[in-house]
Amino acid sequence: MATIAAPTKLRFRDAQVEMAHGAGGKASRRLVEGLFAPLLFGADSAEPLGDAAHLDFDGTRIAITTDSFVVRPLRFPGGSIGELAVNGTVNDLAVSGARAEALVVSYVLEAGLPTPVLEAEVRAMGEAARNAGVLIVSGDTKVVEYGKADGMYITTAGIGRAIPGLRMSPRSVRPGDQVILSGPIGDHGITILLARGDLDLESDLRSDTRPVLPFVEALVEVASPGLRWMRDPTRGGLATSLNELARDCGLGIVLREDWIPLRDAVRGACELLGLDPLHIANEGQFVAVLAPEFAELALDALQRTPGGEDAAIIGEVRDAPAATVLGIAPYGGTRVIDMLVGDPLPRIC
Amino acid sequence: MKFVDEFRDPAAISQTAEEIRRIADPGRHYRLMEVCGGHTHAIYRFGLKDLLPENVELVHGPGCPVCVLPMGRIDDGLAIAQQPNVIFTAFGDMMRVPGANGSPLEHKARGMDVRIVYSPADALKLAENNPGKHVMFFAIGFETTAPSTALTLLRARDKGVRNFSIFCNHVTIIPAIRAILDSPDMRIDAFLGPGHVSTVIGCRPYTWIAENEHKPIAVSGFEPLDLLQSIVMALRQLNAGRAEVENQYQRVVPWNGNQAALRAMAQVFELRPYFEWRGLGFISQSALRIKDEFSEWDAEYRFQVPGVRVTDPKAAQCGEVLKGVLKPSQCKLFGNECTPEHPIGALMVSSEGSCAAYFNYEYRKSAELVGIGA
Numbered sequence: 001m002a003t004i005a006a007p008t009k010l011r012f013r014d015a016q017v018e019m020a021h022g023a024g025g026k027a028s029r030r031l032v033e034g035l036f037a038p039l040l041f042g043a044d045s046a047e048p049l050g051d052a053a054h055l056d057f058d059g060t061r062i063a064i065t066t067d068s069f070v071v072r073p074l075r076f077p078g079g080s081i082g083e084l085a086v087n088g089t090v091n092d093l094a095v096s097g098a099r100a101e102a103l104v105v106s107y108v109l110e111a112g113l114p115t116p117v118l119e120a121e122v123r124a125m126g127e128a129a130r131n132a133g134v135l136i137v138s139g140d141t142k143v144v145e146y147g148k149a150d151g152m153y154i155t156t157a158g159i160g161r162a163i164p165g166l167r168m169s170p171r172s173v174r175p176g177d178q179v180i181l182s183g184p185i186g187d188h189g190i191t192i193l194l195a196r197g198d199l200d201l202e203s204d205l206r207s208d209t210r211p212v213l214p215f216v217e218a219l220v221e222v223a224s225p226g227l228r229w230m231r232d233p234t235r236g237g238l239a240t241s242l243n244e245l246a247r248d249c250g251l252g253i254v255l256r257e258d259w260i261p262l263r264d265a266v267r268g269a270c271e272l273l274g275l276d277p278l279h280i281a282n283e284g285q286f287v288a289v290l291a292p293e294f295a296e297l298a299l300d301a302l303q304r305t306p307g308g309e310d311a312a313i314i315g316e317v318r319d320a321p322a323a324t325v326l327g328i329a330p331y332g333g334t335r336v337i338d339m340l341v342g343d344p345l346p347r348i349c
Numbered sequence: 350m351k352f353v354d355e356f357r358d359p360a361a362i363s364q365t366a367e368e369i370r371r372i373a374d375p376g377r378h379y380r381l382m383e384v385c386g387g388h389t390h391a392i393y394r395f396g397l398k399d400l401l402p403e404n405v406e407l408v409h410g411p412g413c414p415v416c417v418l419p420m421g422r423i424d425d426g427l428a429i430a431q432q433p434n435v436i437f438t439a440f441g442d443m444m445r446v447p448g449a450n451g452s453p454l455e456h457k458a459r460g461m462d463v464r465i466v467y468s469p470a471d472a473l474k475l476a477e478n479n480p481g482k483h484v485m486f487f488a489i490g491f492e493t494t495a496p497s498t499a500l501t502l503l504r505a506r507d508k509g510v511r512n513f514s515i516f517c518n519h520v521t522i523i524p525a526i527r528a529i530l531d532s533p534d535m536r537i538d539a540f541l542g543p544g545h546v547s548t549v550i551g552c553r554p555y556t557w558i559a560e561n562e563h564k565p566i567a568v569s570g571f572e573p574l575d576l577l578q579s580i581v582m583a584l585r586q587l588n589a590g591r592a593e594v595e596n597q598y599q600r601v602v603p604w605n606g607n608q609a610a611l612r613a614m615a616q617v618f619e620l621r622p623y624f625e626w627r628g629l630g631f632i633s634q635s636a637l638r639i640k641d642e643f644s645e646w647d648a649e650y651r652f653q654v655p656g657v658r659v660t661d662p663k664a665a666q667c668g669e670v671l672k673g674v675l676k677p678s679q680c681k682l683f684g685n686e687c688t689p690e691h692p693i694g695a696l697m698v699s700s701e702g703s704c705a706a707y708f709n710y711e712y713r714k715s716a717e718l719v720g721i722g723a
Contacts, residue, residue: 016455016458016459017458018454018455018458019454019457019458020454026690027690198465198466198467198471199467200467258359264350267350268350271350271353274700321713321714324713324714326714327396328396329359329362329395329396329573330359331359331362331363331366331400331573332363332396332399332400333362333395333396333397333398333399333400333573334396334399334714335393335394335395335396335710335711335714336709336710336711336712336713336714338709338710341689341690342445342454342690
């Protein structure tokens with residue numbers, strides 16, 4: 001018999017929605033944990049919140065996820081909103097341990113959007129879907145008034161089959177586990193920042209948007225029993241993904257900062273603007289935590305996967321400091337690496 | 350990366366840290382104030398405190414322009430932007446700074462036209478591209494940013510751009526150092542001088558600190574090696590009983606400053622009789638205003654400015670932290686009521702504020718140092 005749920009007391013106290021609530025950092029987490037989770041998922045939801053949910057249908061494990069894309073400009077070096085809309089959702093499924101089978105798509109289009117612009121993005125989606133080996137099976141379109149949607153917004157939802165034998169959870173992470181990253185961070189976020197043209201900075205950077213499933217499959221093949229946790233560090237950057245893990249497992253994650261792959265152009269832009277590359281968004285990178293005895297195998301497998309040549313072990317899990325990410329410089333200086341607070345804003349003065 | 354990598358070289362850093370440990374007299378306690386917020390940020394960001402012996406203590410100074418700006422000035426700026434057709438522009442640093450009714454970002458979320466610019470010249474360009482709007486630039490900063498504000502104003506005049514104004518909150522560093530030295534609870538042995546400010550004003554304005562106050566000062570760069578070398582310079586002076594102005598940041602800071610920048614400032618600005626500093630109170634002749642001949646571009650002249658005064662919450666001990674009497678974590682509000690996300694006190698507002706830097710990079714470190722890959 002259905003019962004009426006008691007009114008839930010909400011922890012979310014912010015007076016209004018700010019841009020920071022969508023930036024993937026602390027404010028986003030507060031919104032999800034303080035408002036969405038208690039009202040939608042039930043207050044006693046025991047599992048840490050992942051990017052995708054795994055459901056059991058009569059013994060078949062199905063993964064499901066959704067993501068919205070509101071990027072400006074629509075096209076940027078290395079990719080476009082259409083490509084992101086496919087890869088983002090396919091990647092959320094991949095890092096949850098599932099192979100995407102089908103996507104559905106919703107377009108919110110702005111009146112006045114030139115047809116060639118729309119056509120280019122739809123083509124980009126088709127190509128990205130073929131490239132990722134996923135079908136786009138259904139969709140919806142809405143049009144809003146001129147000036148309301150930055151040209152277009154795209155939402156995709158994806159469904160996939162869980163890869164058998166994988167049992168990943170932040171709670172399975174143990175001290176001594178190794179942290180592995182697929183390649184250089186920050187390319188996507190800095191590319192977008194520069195593509196907006198406000199900065200008069202130029203570079204040959206390109207977004208790293210791509211499917212990360214090949215990395216996941218490479219690890220599953222050689223290190224499946226030792227695979228504890230995976231994530232694609234998108235908004236909020238590597239620092240935010242690892243802080244979520246640190247909080248969920250209660251352990252310390254200690255990074256050797258000089259081991260984190262980083263292109264000079266990203267480093268330079270971050271130095272100039274006072275940004276931390278660990279807070280900058282990625283679209284095709286992949287970070288995993290593995291049991292130490294599988295770390296070398298896993299690293300080798302990633303480096304042999306096309307696009308994973310720069311993969312590196314960047315740190316390890318420790319008992320202390322609890323629930324914290326710590327960076328160590330090669331000369332021994334340490335710092336806490338926190339989640340992104342708000343949007344990354346350039347510092348000038 | 351040139352000009353960066355050589356100043357982050359692990360071997361050179363370890364060597365210089367070793368030198369500090371060697372020359373620091375174990376029978377003595379050294380209190381060095383780094384004046385500039387950029388230094389504070391770098392000290393925590395690079396974990397430099399971990400490398401120093403316990404008797405070399407770094408005290409965080411007042412050189413963070415966002416931190417020392419009184420809340421009322423933000424409300425004044427936002428009040429101007431509430432008038433029809435005004436676009437509020439400022440550096441990213443200002444965007445999260447709370448006024449009494451919220452930060453510029455929160456006002457933007459409620460519909461105010463607020464834009465981040467990367468230089469005052471960008472704000473001027475915005476004005477030229479939006480002739481039907483008025484663009485107000487919220488200017489902050491020490492002598493580091495004041496010249497670019499002055500040059501932009503001169504350019505606006507030369508081009509005849511009339512829909513552009515500057516809300517001037519520029520302050521000068523020397524009176525702030527003087528206020529700290531005059532404070533009765535002051536216990537500073539030497540200063541690490543501000544690098545960026547000194548690229549404009551040079552080293553000469555600090556000579557009184559050495560000559561009259563007998564405190565050594567080493568003007569420092571912002572990389573780990575710069576800061577450690579400056580600490581070596583200050584310790585050597587203290588050990589030898591010397592008090593001089595030394596320039597560690599010679600690759601950028603000329604002894605006599607940047608004459609073109611100083612000329613532009615002198616042309617456009619004059620000293621205010623007094624100005625309020627958050628945490629330090631009113632300091633005479635410590636801030637700049639736009640001269641009357643440029644009042645057409647002075648937002649304080651063109652618009653009705655309410656002149657809001659907001660007192661900081663009594664429980665916040667920003668003044669004591671700012672003067673180096675208390676450490677950030679010794680303030681009653683630190684970390685519970687006052688965090689970078691919900692700053693109450695000035696020093697938690699900017700990432701260069703000592704409380705925010707301490708909160709972001711230091712606060713949750715465990716006591717034992719964890720070494721990997723050694």
